[in-house]
Amino acid sequence: MIDGTQKSGMLEHVNVTVSDPAKTAEILCDLFDWHIRWQGEAIHGGTTVHVGSDDSYVAVYSMGQMKQGRDDSYSTRGGLNHIGVVVADIEAAEQRVLAKGFKTHSHADYEPGQRFYFHDADMIEFEVVSYQD
Numbered sequence: 001m002i003d004g005t006q007k008s009g010m011l012e013h014v015n016v017t018v019s020d021p022a023k024t025a026e027i028l029c030d031l032f033d034w035h036i037r038w039q040g041e042a043i044h045g046g047t048t049v050h051v052g053s054d055d056s057y058v059a060v061y062s063m064g065q066m067k068q069g070r071d072d073s074y075s076t077r078g079g080l081n082h083i084g085v086v087v088a089d090i091e092a093a094e095q096r097v098l099a100k101g102f103k104t105h106s107h108a109d110y111e112p113g114q115r116f117y118f119h120d121a122d123m124i125e126f127e128v129v130s131y132q133d
Contacts, residue, residue, distance in 0.1 A: 013050065015059035016080060018122045024060045025049040027120065031096050032085055058083060082117065082125035090114050090130035097128070 018024045021039070028034055028051045037057050042048035046063030087093040094104055094116055102118045113131040120126065 011056055013052070013057045013059055014080075014083060015048075015061055016083075016122075016124055018060045018062055018120075018124070021047050021049040021060040021062050024120065024122070025051040027100060028052075028058065028060075031093070031100065032087065080124070082127045084127040084129055087128055087130050088132060090116070090128060090132070093128050093130070 025036055025039070029036065034052050034057075037050040037052060039049040040047070042061055042063075044063045046061055048059050048061045050057045050059050052058055090113075097104055097118050102120065104116045104118045107116045108114070113129055115127055115129040117125055117127050
């Protein structure tokens, strides 16, 4: 609810656990031209940073101590498979991702756009998609 009106059915945010919310938020701002909407204390003594656009965001959370390893999200009920982000210029977005040291994969042209994927430092998979011609 940015301008006082609500859009029914609009996805507002997703919340993911990361090792360093401030660092992850900084990277996402650089990659996707996002901004930090809010940051502060969170549940279980943790810290959360809300990073995104004026309409939606990703809440990146940590309570400090991280468990090592994880199950495959695609075969785990309730697992997060990937976060999809729309960009205007997919080639420029990929160059920013590569400049951060991440490896891109699974490039595809499909109707109606183009896409690629990458994993961040916490192994969260992002799908970057463009609907530009």
